[in-house]
Amino acid sequence: MLETKAQRPTPLQLFLIFSRIGLTSFGGGLSGWMLREFVQRRRLLGEDEFLNGLAIAQALPGVNVTNMAIWIGYKLGGRAGAIASWMGMVVPAAIVIVLIASAFASISGYELSHVALNGAAAAAIGLSLAMGLTAARRVPRRIFPICVMVATFIAVTVLHWPLLWTVLGIGSLSVAVAYRQA
Amino acid sequence: MPPTALSILIVFLPLSLATIGGGQSAIADMHRQIVDVNHWLTATQFVDAFAIARLAPGPGSLLATLIGWQIAGFWGALAATVGIFGPTAVLIYAVSSLWSRYQGARILIALEAGLRPVAAGMILAASYVLIQALDGGWFARSLALLSTALLMLTPVNPLLLIGAGAGCFVGLHMLALI
Numbered sequence: 001m002l003e004t005k006a007q008r009p010t011p012l013q014l015f016l017i018f019s020r021i022g023l024t025s026f027g028g029g030l031s032g033w034m035l036r037e038f039v040q041r042r043r044l045l046g047e048d049e050f051l052n053g054l055a056i057a058q059a060l061p062g063v064n065v066t067n068m069a070i071w072i073g074y075k076l077g078g079r080a081g082a083i084a085s086w087m088g089m090v091v092p093a094a095i096v097i098v099l100i101a102s103a104f105a106s107i108s109g110y111e112l113s114h115v116a117l118n119g120a121a122a123a124a125i126g127l128s129l130a131m132g133l134t135a136a137r138r139v140p141r142r143i144f145p146i147c148v149m150v151a152t153f154i155a156v157t158v159l160h161w162p163l164l165w166t167v168l169g170i171g172s173l174s175v176a177v178a179y180r181q182a
Numbered sequence: 183m184p185p186t187a188l189s190i191l192i193v194f195l196p197l198s199l200a201t202i203g204g205g206q207s208a209i210a211d212m213h214r215q216i217v218d219v220n221h222w223l224t225a226t227q228f229v230d231a232f233a234i235a236r237l238a239p240g241p242g243s244l245l246a247t248l249i250g251w252q253i254a255g256f257w258g259a260l261a262a263t264v265g266i267f268g269p270t271a272v273l274i275y276a277v278s279s280l281w282s283r284y285q286g287a288r289i290l291i292a293l294e295a296g297l298r299p300v301a302a303g304m305i306l307a308a309s310y311v312l313i314q315a316l317d318g319g320w321f322a323r324s325l326a327l328l329s330t331a332l333l334m335l336t337p338v339n340p341l342l343l344i345g346a347g348a349g350c351f352v353g354l355h356m357l358a359l360i
Contacts, residue, residue, distance in 0.1 A: 022240045024341050030241070031305070032333070033340055040337075055297035058304055060277060061199045062270025063241045070271060074278035082275055086267075093240025094247045094263055100238045101231070101248055112352060117237050119351025122322040123344045125312045126329025132305035133334065135298070145299040152303025157310050167300065175296030182292045 009044065011077050011084035018069050018088030023096060025124070030065040031057075032127030034072065035134065044076055051135055059167050066090060148174045185222050187257040190250050193220070194265025197246075199273075208266075212246070222253045243267065321354060 009017065021033050031054060038044045045053075053075070057067035066089050073085025139145050152170050155161040161169075183189040193215050197208045209232070216222050223231070231252060235245035243266050250262025284290055316322040325347055332338050 024344075025239050036333075036340065051298055051301070052294045054305075055294060055301035056277065056281070057274065058301045059297050060270065060274055062274055063243045063267070065241050066243075066267055066271065067274045070274045071278050074275065074282070082278065086271055089241065090244075090263065090267060093238070094244055094259070097235065097238040097240060097244045097248050098251050098259065101234050101251070112355065115355045116348040116352050118317050118322065119325070120344045120348040121312075122316055122318065122325040122351070123329040123347025124340075125309060125316070125326040126331075126333050126343065127340055128305065128312060129309040129326065129330040130333040132302060132309050133330070135302035135305055139299045139302050140295075145295075148296075149299040149303040149306075152300045153307045153310070156304060156307035163304070166304070170303075171297055171300045174300055175292050178296035179289065179292035182288045182295070 008076055009042075009081075011080040014073050014077055014081050015084040015088040018073075018085045019092045022065075022089045022093040025065075025127075030127075031068055032129075032131035034065075034068055035131055036127075038072060045072065047134070047138065049075070051138055054135065059171055144177060145174070183220055185220070185253045185258070187254055187261040189220075190222075190254060190258050191261040191265045194246055194250075194262050195269060198266050198269040208243070209245070212249070216249060216253075223249065227252065318351065321351075321359070325350065 017037060021030060021037060025033055035047075035050055039047050039050050050072075053068060053071040054064075057064050057071055060067060066086060069085040069089040070082045073082040075081075077084065136149060139149050148170060152166060155166045155170065156163070183192075194212075197212055197215070213225075213228055217225050217228050228249070231248045232245060235242055235248055238244065244263075246262040246266035247259050251259035254261075281290060313323055313326050316326065318325075329343055329347065332343060333340065
C-alpha cells in the first residue's frame, strides 16, 4: 500500500533527509518539518499514519523528534531505515553543536547574531504551531476527544503538570475510552 | 565519580528514560548530576551550554553531547550521546516493530485514537510556551503567526521562511525598532 504512494527511500536517502531536517531546524518545530517533508511533499506516508506515529513518539519517553525519526525510518525502510534515520537526526547535528560551542567561545556576546537567531526562532515556531493545528484539525469532532485535547493543553500551559503525569493521566483515560468504543 | 567516558555514560543512561515529551523534562536532573553531585562543570558553564543547545539546530537533547564534550572531549561526547539517546531509541524501535506486526489489533487502534488528541494538545501547548518565551515582543509573536499562516496555506520552503525571519529581525534591529 505504501508502494503505490511513491518509491520507498533507501537508507542513505533517509539519512540525508533527516540530516537536512536536523541541521535546518532552529528553535524547534522539527516534527512540523517532517510532516511537510514526508507527507505533504514526498507523499511517502499518509497524514493519519504520520499523526499516529507522532502520538506514540510523544507518549513514549525519548526526544519526540528522534523517536519520530526511528518510527518513520522503520516504516519506510525496516531496521536499516530506522538506524539510518536516527543517525541522520543525531550525528551531523551533534558535530555542528560542538563546532558552534567552539565558535561561541571566541565570539560570545555578539548582539546581532542573537537578534538574527531570535528572528529565525520566531519564524520556526510557525512549523510547530502549523503542526499542532494540523493535528487538532484531525481530532474527531466529538465532545470527548476535544475535551481531552483542551485538557492536555491546559494541564501543560496553565497547570504546569509534568509531561509524564499528563500522558499517564489524561492519556490512559483517553485510551481506555477509545478501547471501549473500538 | 571521576569524569571518564564510562562514568558519563552511567549518569546519562537513566536520564534517557526521563525525557518524556522532549528533552526539557530531564534538564533539571541533568543539572543536579553534572553540577551539584559530580562537580564536572560549574553552574555557569552549564547555563552557557544550555543556551548554545537552544540556539543550535537539531534535537535539544544534544545538550548532553555538548556537556560530554566539555567534560571529556570526544569520548565524553560519544558516551553522553549514546547514554541520552540509546535506551529510548531501543524502546521506540521495539514499539515500531510490534506495531507493524500487530497492525489493526483493537488495543493498538485504541492507543492511536486515544493518544492523538493528547498529542495535539501537547504540540499546541509547546507552541504556546515557545511563543511566550520569544524575545522581541509583538513583532516576534506576529512573525510567528504569519509564519504559521504561510506554512498552512502555501507550499513555502520552511528554510526560506526562517531565513526571512532572521533577516526581518536584523532589519528591524538596525532601524532600532526592536
